[in-house]
Amino acid sequence: MDKPSAAGRYRIDRLLGTGGFASVWLGHDPELDSPVAIKILGEHWTLRTDVRERFVREARLLRRADSHRVVQVFDIGELPDGRPYFVMSYADRGTLAERLADGPLPLNEAVRTAREIILGVAELHELGVVHRDLKPSNVLLRSATGGGERLMISDLGIARTEDHLSSLTLPAGSPGYMSPEQTQVDGAPDRRSDVYGLGALTYHLLTGKPPASPARPPSELRPGVPARVDAAVLRALEPDREKRWQSAAAFEAALSEVASDIDTDPLPDAPPAAPPPSRRRSWTKRRVTLAAGAGATVAAMAAAGAVWALTGGGDAEQGRADDRWLRADSDIPAQYRDLIVRAGTWCEMRGLSPALIAAMLKAESGFDPHLADPAKNEYGIARWTPSVLVFWQPGGLNNPEPKPQQITPELSIPAMGRFLCYWGKDLKNVPGDPALNLAATYRSSSKTIVKAGGVPARFKPYTDKVHQYLETYRPH
Structure with missing residues (x-):
């Protein structure tokens, strides 16, 4: 060419x-x-x-x-x-297919991403356009102002306007994402064919692979997917289009209703059962909705994991289990060790570890949960800016922006793991110490670290401190 x-x-x-x-x-x-x-x-x-x-x-x-x-x-x-x-538009962050090559997205991010794609397809439907080829490679990712990211639906090459759908249609679409009617000559695909494609896309986001036929519940492949999410996705994948959601908007509304069933902290091990009610603290200001159903135990960080950590809920055996991640004789406060371990093991990523989270907290605040720096608009043990933390808190944008006094360690520390797991994917080809690259990303952005080819000079004093503490906190 x-x-x-x-x-x-x-x-x-x-x-x-x-x-x-x-x-x-x-x-x-x-x-x-x-x-x-x-x-x-x-x-x-x-x-x-x-x-x-x-x-x-x-x-x-x-x-x-x-x-x-x-x-x-x-x-x-x-x-x-x-x-x-x-x-x-140029999509400088590639495609959703490339993002999914690293595995399924965190549950909350998967549902949020699916809803954004569905809203885009609903807008096409309002114009009378049926896409007919919805798949991860046709969803593009572009940087947005403020360090965010924007999704864009692309490739309307086989799309049809509804005034032409009644004419002869030949099989068209991509295997794994095309509805049964799209495999037939003159199957007359309509908006509900896109609903099927959206269901397949959502399934892929949740599980890391497109659905088989017939589709198994996503929770069978990804424990922790709430039952109501299973039901919404499986209805979108109904072979009989009369039984599907009848519009993209209806599918999005169903996912919106169940979004609060998913917390943004799907960690490897479920937290222990919450302590008796008499030992719980009030969380009325947190507005974190607890997940329902046995399959969603992991999603109850705010109620079970956080309360358990606050009250010292584990026993000595749990404390010893943490020793494999963090040095027992370090100055890491005991009440934060569980939160730190959970944040540092939230995903498998080079450089990420509980010791890194602890070292960053030491460098950020000296483990001070009451830190307040109004001049920089940074608060709490992890020095979060409220307008940034809102994206990484449990439930994400489904919950309001936290006020400074609401930025507790139980909110701040797990958010660090979520943040680093999301943006750390951009750093896989960046030279240097992967842990320090992650730490510098927390202080700047992944784009800054990629552009500099490592930690920029202005962040060296911070990463030097992190490195010093990291060596102290790693278990022998």
Whole structure:
């Protein structure tokens, strides 16, 4: 494939990917000084009028959507050799398929991601567009302001508007994600076919793989998935479309209702049973909804794990079990050891450990749960900014932004594990000590560490302290 040097005013830098009908290139808009993605029809399809029309129709459908949840098209044109192209948003964080290559997402993140995708498809449906090819590689990830991330639905190459769905349809879609009616000639797929695709996508997010046929409950592959999430996803995957959710909006509403059943702290081992009511502290200000059902024991961090840690609920045997993670004769406060172990083992990641969490807490606050630094808007033992912590607290954005006095160790410490497990995935090719790269990410961003190729000089004093404490807290 010959690399074109430009498409209109846009410089073409390198190939991003190819498909059956087109290639996508990384380009640069010199007028706006901004990266763009440029989709160009394959040379061998240039003279096929039907394929050419479908290519241009995709650009027009994407333009009509005009949504931050759908890839946006800015321009359209034709190369000197006659091939059409269109210019669209560049997804600098790759695809959801690449993200899932590392395994399933944490439960709360999986449901939140699914809901965002479903809302994007619902917006397409409002415009009368049925996607027909929903799968992880067609969900793009792009950096957002403030260090966040945005999801964008892409590739409307086989999408149809509802006024054309009544015409003859041939089998189309991707195995594992396409509804039964999409496998049939003239199966007349409609919005409910996309609901099936959304169900398969959600299943993949939860379990790390697309559903088999018939689909087993996600909880059989991923213990801790609440029963109500199982039910919502399995209804989306009903072979009979009359029994499915009848719209994407209805599926999203069902997941929204059960979102609070999932805490953002699915740790390897379930916490022990909560102590008797007389030993519990009041959590009225935390607004953390407890998970229901035996399968959701892990999700009860705020009620069981946190209360148990506060009251010293374990016995001496539990304390000895923690010794394999943290030195017993260190200055780590006993009441925080369980929280630290849980945060440091929240996921399997190079560099992440309970000793790292403890070292960071020592460097951040000296284990002071009452730290308040209004000038920097940082509070608590882990120096969280409330507007950032809201994304990493149990329930995420389903719960309100915590006030400074609500930023307790029980809230702050597990959030560190969630934060590092999420952003740490960006660091896998960064040289240097992976633990210190994670620590620097906590003080800055993964993008900063990747760009610098390790810990930037301005964060060295912090990571030097972390390194010193890390050596102290690691068990012999």
